[in-house]
């Protein structure tokens with residue numbers, strides 16, 4: 331049983347938890363590749379290997395077979411039998427964030443006498459602190475992403491559309507990282523950058539700020555970096571604005587240490603950004619990063635009671651938006667025993683090309 335499975339069972343009063351793909355927790359505990367094995371299920375068991383209920387349409391990679399008890403099921407009768415055999419105890423944990431009304435009703439019918447309960451909070455807590463193995467995968471994802479983003483001025487061709495640049499970046503991720511992309515690449519030129527999650531359009535990239543937000547996925551783990559470039563030559567004021575956002579990021583990083591409340595960091599960072607740039611922070615300062623791009627912990631948000639712990643991995647992404655577009659500098663950090671460590675390194679100057 332993995333250390334994380336043990337941690338989960340230490341926090342609940344049950345012998346079994348049932349997870350179903352595409353719940354990210356299914357991939358987290360099985361190691362199977364995100365986006366595959368749709369509709370198959372995983373039984374987490376106290377003190378034992380998880381049982382994977384799969385179909386013959388999927389093949390389980392050899393390297394993972396030793397960690398799983400693989401059961402290939404052909405029909406619902408067999409599913410009922412395997413569930414009955416391996417879901418020990420009366421209380422069965424489910425992730426209510428992924429349980430549908432229909433799925434829940436089916437389970438109740440299939441497994442009479444069981445009492446289901448929600449383990450979503452326990453799962454989030456277990457996943458908030460990363461193991462050294464997870465950190466190393468995130469580090470690799472961040473390294474690949476950073477290198478590709480540094481190449482944006484080289485990948486860019488005059489007259490290129492936002493979509494073409496986004497696709498070129500995604501292609502590099504797919505070539506360099508085994509599991510491709512963490513989320514669709516955001517490329518926003520000029521005024522389009524004022525929408526934080528702008529969808530790349532057929533607009534040709536023109537003079538002005540160019541915001542690229544991207545992250546590859548490596549062995550299931552995501553990176554999430556935003557870089558703001560300038561196409562053409564920026565004015566002094568535009569460079570100053572970039573530097574002010576960068577200073578806000580450095581200030582934010584200086585606040586991060588174990589025990590700190592996420593909402594407190596959000597408030598202080600927002601105040602600093604406002605005083606440096608005149609703009610308010612219109613979204614969270616950052617979020618947890620892991621097998622999901624927005625992972626546990628939820629992160630630096632208003633009203634969040636979460637407190638930082640060593641081993642958490644989060645993004646730090648101060649940003650300003652206006653008619654000029656957007657400036658966002660997003661890096662990924664690891665909370666250490668005394669503060670935090672950057673897993674990536676933002677360019678200190680605005681890159682103009």
Ligand code: GLY
Nearest residue numbers: 513543544554623
């Ligand atoms: N990079 C996408 C996001 O943070 O939501």
Ligand code: MN
Nearest residue numbers: 554645647660
């Ligand atoms: Mn982000």
